[in-house]
Amino acid sequence: MGYIKSAALEETGYVVLDRYNQELDPKEWLEIEYVDWKSSGETRFAPLASAKGEIEVNGFWNHEPPRTDKDGVWIPSQVEKAPNLTRRAQEPGANVGRCRVIELQPTPYGETLYNLHQDDNNRLNPDGTGWVVRGFFNLTDDKDSFFVLRENRTDPSVEYRIALPAGAQLIVDTQRLWHAATHIGDEPRYCLITSWESGPELDAYIEKYNGKSRVPNVELSQEELDAGQAEQERRLAARAAYYAAKGKAEATAMSEA
Numbered sequence: 001m002g003y004i005k006s007a008a009l010e011e012t013g014y015v016v017l018d019r020y021n022q023e024l025d026p027k028e029w030l031e032i033e034y035v036d037w038k039s040s041g042e043t044r045f046a047p048l049a050s051a052k053g054e055i056e057v058n059g060f061w062n063h064e065p066p067r068t069d070k071d072g073v074w075i076p077s078q079v080e081k082a083p084n085l086t087r088r089a090q091e092p093g094a095n096v097g098r099c100r101v102i103e104l105q106p107t108p109y110g111e112t113l114y115n116l117h118q119d120d121n122n123r124l125n126p127d128g129t130g131w132v133v134r135g136f137f138n139l140t141d142d143k144d145s146f147f148v149l150r151e152n153r154t155d156p157s158v159e160y161r162i163a164l165p166a167g168a169q170l171i172v173d174t175q176r177l178w179h180a181a182t183h184i185g186d187e188p189r190y191c192l193i194t195s196w197e198s199g200p201e202l203d204a205y206i207e208k209y210n211g212k213s214r215v216p217n218v219e220l221s222q223e224e225l226d227a228g229q230a231e232q233e234r235r236l237a238a239r240a241a242y243y244a245a246k247g248k249a250e251a252t253a254m255s256e257a
């Protein structure tokens with residue numbers, strides 16, 4: 001039967017929506033409660049919706065009973081502090097799974113390439129229902145930062161680099177595309193990440209905000225690109241050597257974000 005997917009994401013695996021006027025909203029992400037959760041860089045997370053409405057960010061499949069990344073339970077104490085973020089996550093009217101703000105410490109490009117990973121949003125997702133994709137709403141004004149997306153983790157031939165100013169809005173099939181963020185600056189980056197079920201509601205939302213499946217890549221020099229690729233190779237080799245020395249099979253995937 002297959003999953004219900006968005007035609008808008010078919011070509012590249014992402015869409016960029018119209019920019020949101022972030023400056024009008026209070027900085028709600030500074031008020032909510034964070035938990036330590038290592039994922040693709042130095043990170044913490046503040047959940048707005050979780051598996052059971054508790055302040056934790058584990059995959060829904062790690063709870064009892066295990067389930068896919070849908071039907072997230074809103075956390076009253078967090079929603080109360082972040083009504084605008086909650087409203088934005090609920091605006092499409094699509095089913096929401098996990099919804100949380102990520103705090104990411106500065107991360108250079110080469111480290112980002114090492115951090116590239118695919119998500120596991122559709123584990124236990126019943127066939128014939130909507131494929132789970134993710135919304136990324138950049139909250140801080142990270143003018144020099146960008147999201148990196150690849151079809152293949154180690155192959156630079158297909159790489160999208162999407163700018164992350166305040167109000168940048170992306171929807172990404174994060175189970176298809178390898179992804180991580182390069183964050184340039186001295187302060188942490190904050191971004192609202194929401195798992196949405198694909199379907200007519202999400203399609204209408206993408207159309208309403210003029211989703212574009214291609215935007216110009218953030219420019220990097222050939223030297224920066226080459227240095228980043230070399231750093232990814234170096235880190236992957238070091239990691240493989242570490243696990244080989246420990247006599248363990250290397251984990252096949254980075255931690256799920």
Ligand SMILES: [Fe+2]
Pocket residue numbers: 117118119174179256257
């Ligand atoms: Fe992720």
